[in-house]
Amino acid sequence: MTAPVLELEGVSTDIAQYHILHDISLSVPDGGVHVLLGRNGAGKTTTLRTIMGLWRARQGSIRFRGDEIATLHTSDIARKGIAFVPENMGIFGGLTVEENMRLATRDGRFEKQRLDRIYALFPALETFWTKSAWSLSGGQKQMLAIARAIIEPRDLILIDEPTKGLAPSIILNMVDAFREIAREATILLVEQNFLFAKSLGETVAVIDDGRIAHTGTMADLVADTELQTRLLSLSLEVSQ
Numbered sequence: 001m002t003a004p005v006l007e008l009e010g011v012s013t014d015i016a017q018y019h020i021l022h023d024i025s026l027s028v029p030d031g032g033v034h035v036l037l038g039r040n041g042a043g044k045t046t047t048l049r050t051i052m053g054l055w056r057a058r059q060g061s062i063r064f065r066g067d068e069i070a071t072l073h074t075s076d077i078a079r080k081g082i083a084f085v086p087e088n089m090g091i092f093g094g095l096t097v098e099e100n101m102r103l104a105t106r107d108g109r110f111e112k113q114r115l116d117r118i119y120a121l122f123p124a125l126e127t128f129w130t131k132s133a134w135s136l137s138g139g140q141k142q143m144l145a146i147a148r149a150i151i152e153p154r155d156l157i158l159i160d161e162p163t164k165g166l167a168p169s170i171i172l173n174m175v176d177a178f179r180e181i182a183r184e185a186t187i188l189l190v191e192q193n194f195l196f197a198k199s200l201g202e203t204v205a206v207i208d209d210g211r212i213a214h215t216g217t218m219a220d221l222v223a224d225t226e227l228q229t230r231l232l233s234l235s236l237e238v239s240q
């Protein structure tokens with residue numbers, strides 16, 4: 001078995017005086033899509049932000065390909081090959097799609113092959129290339145945010161609730177795009193939408209109240225209805 005791409009061990013994070021994450025241990029295998037599920041306020045975003053160094057872990061270890069990254073600056077963590085697509089997508093509405101993409105490159109230049117791959121994944125981005133990002137629909141903005149994360153080769157992409165507020169038909173397109181992206185990079189996906197998560201995830205961790213409540217394979221969770229009922233009662237959106 002290959003070594004995990006990312007390992008969290010005993011990670012606790014405080015925001016101001018609040019203890020948000022408690023002793024989080026998590027292993028993300030190399031390759032494929034891996035899911036972190038949990039209800040609103042469970043600590044999913046805080047986990048991703050802690051991995052990126054946007055919140056500092058008070059204690060614990062975060063290793064990326066075996067290297068400790070818990071004390072590194074966010075820019076150095078990104079340079080190691082980790083991209084983060086935040087829930088608010090982090091795109092610049094006043095800039096064009098092209099300008100948004102250019103800002104995500106290291107030197108302002110595009111590699112044609114990567115751009116062609118992105119156009120194939122998200123044709124709308126080619127159509128709206130010279131248009132302002134404000135003119136994109138919610139789904140297209142999400143596509144732009146993901147495209148920015150893969151315009152350079154990445155080892156690991158952290159994506160925070162990409163399906164939030166999107167129509168089912170767009171979510172379906174997103175499944176195909178994620179499968180394609182996962183051929184090149186490992187994806188750690190934060191979700192509340194269990195149907196989307198189970199169609200993509202190889203492994204799953206469930207977080208509740210800042211603590212890991214379950215880890216295992218998605219196949220085992222899908223096969224075990226009793227376990228699902230117990231874990232999904234942690235207020236996931238099972239009806240979607």
Ligand SMILES: Nc1ncnc2c1ncn2[C@@H]1O[C@H](COP(=O)(O)OP(=O)(O)OP(=O)(O)O)[C@@H](O)[C@H]1O
Nearest residue numbers: 015016018020038039040041042043044045046047
């Ligand atoms: N800047 C902040 N200041 C104080 N508390 C915060 C801050 N950001 C998050 N929290 C608290 O940390 C806890 C975890 O929040 P987090 O955003 O990680 O949850 P989440 O699982 O991502 O939820 P959601 O699905 O709503 O984004 C919540 O109780 C939240 O209120």
